[in-house]
Amino acid sequence: MRNCIKMEKIILVKPMKIFGKKIIGRYKRQTIIPDFNQHKLEKAKIAIVGLGGIGSAASIYLAAAGIGYIRIIDNDIVSKSDLNRQILYSEKDLGKKKITVAKEKLSNLNSEIEIEAMDKRLNENNFGELFHDVDALLDCTDNFPTRHLINEAAVKLNLPLFYAACREMSGMTTTIIPNKTACIHCIFPIPPEKERETPILGAIAGTIGMIQATEAIKFFNGMQTLQNKLLLYDGRFNRYDIIKVRRKVNCPVCGEKNDD
Numbered sequence: 001m002r003n004c005i006k007m008e009k010i011i012l013v014k015p016m017k018i019f020g021k022k023i024i025g026r027y028k029r030q031t032i033i034p035d036f037n038q039h040k041l042e043k044a045k046i047a048i049v050g051l052g053g054i055g056s057a058a059s060i061y062l063a064a065a066g067i068g069y070i071r072i073i074d075n076d077i078v079s080k081s082d083l084n085r086q087i088l089y090s091e092k093d094l095g096k097k098k099i100t101v102a103k104e105k106l107s108n109l110n111s112e113i114e115i116e117a118m119d120k121r122l123n124e125n126n127f128g129e130l131f132h133d134v135d136a137l138l139d140c141t142d143n144f145p146t147r148h149l150i151n152e153a154a155v156k157l158n159l160p161l162f163y164a165a166c167r168e169m170s171g172m173t174t175t176i177i178p179n180k181t182a183c184i185h186c187i188f189p190i191p192p193e194k195e196r197e198t199p200i201l202g203a204i205a206g207t208i209g210m211i212q213a214t215e216a217i218k219f220f221n222g223m224q225t226l227q228n229k230l231l232l233y234d235g236r237f238n239r240y241d242i243i244k245v246r247r248k249v250n251c252p253v254c255g256e257k258n259d260d
Contacts (some may be wrong), residue, residue, distance in 0.1 A: 012109060026112070027066055038066060040220045045069040047131055048138040049122055049150055050094050051098045053085035053205025054212065055140030060088065061213040062190040063106045063113060070106065071116045073130060074098045085202030122146060127153035136216060137161040140209065144191035151184035154256045160219060164212040168199050169235040171208035174245070175215050175225040182228055182245040204235045
């Protein structure tokens, strides 16, 4: 009888240069990615502002990847309406401080990294205190005034910023390198009107948060990121688009007149 099983083509891969520790244990599967440097992740220090839907997904995957130090910043408590998208929390966490629950769960996920929880609300007077000793920022917030404040802090402190946002069944993300790429003010100079309650499908927040985390991991490995590019995700029609954005020379936040 003729053999009807179609054999898959075997692809031979050249031996890869491995960085850091021997390929065993927790990070084995990512350290065999070509040119992946686990040591750079272990040395990285990231501040995550906002532990909602996007922040939940991003923080989980950054912790799992082995980012050595993660500072989580939030001053909210867990409410029932959070549970459709904020996967760090469960019903038994209702009424608890988000940072308290998040620190415990992220530490349980990866005991090899340091999680610092700060029960703070970001303002123009404390961003120096919150961000002065980190290497990068993740904006996982849900309102434009705070996003613009994080953007200004990133530019003033010269910190890479990974921005993400979502609404209904769509989301967006970009990577901002101060004085090199468009900042949030360049892209969104006029914030949209504030909604009383933003409609959102939980899985959309997770999708965007994971892309945001991937951008941070790639950045610390020297890989290509979404610099001067805004990724748009349409979950309703399963479509991704990338549009080019440009730094504005007259931007009041990052414009050339503000360069040292």
